[in-house]
Amino acid sequence: MKAGLVGYAQTGKTTLFNALTGLSVATGAGRAAKANLGVLKVPDVRIDKLSAIFKPRKTIYAEVGLTDVPGPRTKGGGLDSATIQALREADALVLVVRGFEGAEKPDPVRELSDFAAELILNDQIVVERRLERIVKEKGHDREKAALEKCLAVLGEGRSLRQAGLSPDDEREITSYAFLSLRPLLAVLNVGEADAAAQLPDDFAKTAKDLRIEGLLVCASVEAEIASLPKEEQGEFLASMGIAEPASARLIRSVYHLLDYLSFFTVGEDEVRAWNVNRGDKAPRAAGRVHSDIERGFIRAEVMKYDEFIEVGSEVRMKELGKMHVEGKEYVVQDGDILHFRFNV
Ligand SMILES: Nc1nc2c(ncn2[C@@H]2O[C@H](COP(=O)(O)OP(=O)(O)OP(=O)(O)O)[C@@H](O)[C@H]2O)c(=O)[nH]1
Ligand SMILES: [Mg+2]
Structure with missing residues (x-):
């Protein structure tokens, strides 16, 4: 499953794509009119906290595929077939709308x-x-x-x-x-001066009438944040009056748009978040980790993230009877920490 950045030409899709994926694809008019493919790492403080406890060799966030679809070559008179094809290939649409000053006034x-x-x-x-x-x-x-x-x-x-x-x-x-x-999400891409502004009422109302979520970002500021070393990002955000990069919220919204939730696997080697679809059962989750684990699935040991953080260790969780054993019919919940038992 992947989300697509879509919208009219020159609204800042590729600029936002770069900020979100950390890639550096050429932006502006006159670049190749082909879709770009990237991966979003889904920020999650729960993974940060688990990583601080287990101190694993590797910490891995959940990932979501993202495509950047070039805007239609023409405006009005319907979408061209290449654009429609690209839209069909995305499982969820992130519509980028121009709110920054350009050749024409933004509308x-x-x-x-x-x-x-x-x-x-x-x-x-x-x-x-x-x-x-x-x-x-x-x-x-x-x-x-x-x-x-x-x-x-x-x-x-x-x-x-x-x-x-x-x-x-x-x-x-x-x-x-x-x-x-x-599933559709409307992203208003504003100029630098409005980077810390709220979503304007008229835009929020239109989004609400369409039954979709609306978000405000400044793609060029997000791109600048993404290009800074981690230590300097916080300082930069504070100077702009922004609490959290808009891209973090945007990625979480995309995650929900695709109807994903996260479960975690933990250990000294690796702390990792994985995505499954809402309603998926334990064997499917096991299959995300490895197809052998799904095939040979016996049971899953489940800890709830909140309880684990409160208790602080797996041994204590067991002693307190807070590590639950679940079978094939168990529906995975957001924030489950899972150990799979399997034989092959
Ligand atoms: N001021 C300002 N300019 C932006 C912002 N985002 C994009 N731009 C500019 O708008 C122009 C188009 O940006 P792109 O990211 O290439 O737009 P696009 O939507 O990918 O365009 P197409 O691929 O043609 O559909 C570039 O000159 C960007 O620098 C922004 O947040 N603020
Ligand atoms: Mg583009």
Whole structure:
């Protein structure tokens, strides 16, 4: 699963991509119009605390894939097919909207609604085409019904996210990879002077109406922070009046957008966070670590992060009966510290 940075041309997607991934892809107009691929390390203070306790040789954060999709070459008149293809390949969309001064005055609210409308229009075209074809065919009754429900919502200019589709409906239409059903996050990219500002009310309201989260960042400031050595980052943030880099919050939001949660593995060798999807069971989590552990899964020993931090050692956790043994049906919870027992 991966998230995609999307939006109109020259809104700061690649600048933000660099800040988030630590890569240095060329920005600005005239660069190659191809998608960039990177990895986000998910900041997590829980990993920092576990690492301070175990003092492992390696400390590893959870990771999420991120693509940087170039903006459409044209504005208005619909998205081009290359852009649509790139949007379809992302499991969640992070829409970057321009709030900084450029050749034209920024109009972020308009840009947000326009892009959201493009996604809706695109889905509408796909639904109409498919319906035209299947009304002539026998069967497909459930699919037809689901598509008609979609068409009614899209026709009102609302996204499929807002359609209240049942799990059955969603199953009927998964193969279409509808864009307005994708989890979406709206990022307002402002100029340096507004880096510490709150999200403007009108933008927040538009995001709320679309049922999505809105966030404010200044991509160029984030890029500058990312380029500083760790020791100097705090000082720089304080001088800008910023408590935490916006990128840390943004990455956490992307993580939630993909419906991920984290479990931890701990030891002297390695303290590590792993992502699983909400609802995944223990063997699936084991498979994240190694496919052999999933295949030979016997049980998982589970400690709750908060309890572990309070108690301070695994031995004491056992003595206190706070290390629980769970089987194949156990649904992994965010913050679980897991030891897997397996045989191969
Ligand atoms: N002042 C200011 N300028 C920015 C910011 N973010 C990006 N820019 C500038 O905007 C221009 C476009 O930035 P890019 O990151 O290349 O934009 P993009 O969205 O990747 O553009 P496309 O790939 O063409 O869609 C560059 O000249 C950046 O320096 C920002 O936060 N503040
Ligand atoms: Mg770019």
